[in-house]
Amino acid sequence: MNKYVVEFIRTLFLVLTIGFTVIEPGPVQWLLWL
């Protein structure tokens, strides 16, 4: 895979993790169904 795509995905998941764990729990319960 392209090295830039790998870097993009790595940062995407890092910031997603920070966002979903730091911001107060909201209407994300539907994710549990995935």
Added chain:
Amino acid sequence: MCGRCASSDVPGYMIAQVVGAVIAAIIVLFVKGNPEVQPITLNVLTALKTEFLFAFALCYLVLNLVTSKNTSGNSFYGLAIGFTVLVGAYSLGAVSGGAFNPAVAIGITVMGLSAVANMWIFLVTNFIGGAVAALIFNSLNPDDK
């Protein structure tokens, strides 16, 4: 600065990271329903020191575990880097925001976790931390090219 990454690759890596961080921040805001987020209040001096310290630690760790000949082929680099990020996030998340990376700093700013006015703290300390790590690594490992 250590010669492990071609200069021509640097802009691409930076753009990929920043785009990834901004898209992730937009996804979080969308899924959370655009919540009201209070930006963290920073003590500037403390934030400067802590962000520099962990940016340096992370860069120095990566240089020693991923790029050094002495530890080439090791299987524990992911664990070491992951636990360092974990320690930084848990211990300093409430102190400085715990970005340790300019792209992540942009991401948390887009999400509203950090104020735009504090952006310079992350950019300055993270870049200086990385540069100092490279200088120290080069001076301590002159033969590791």
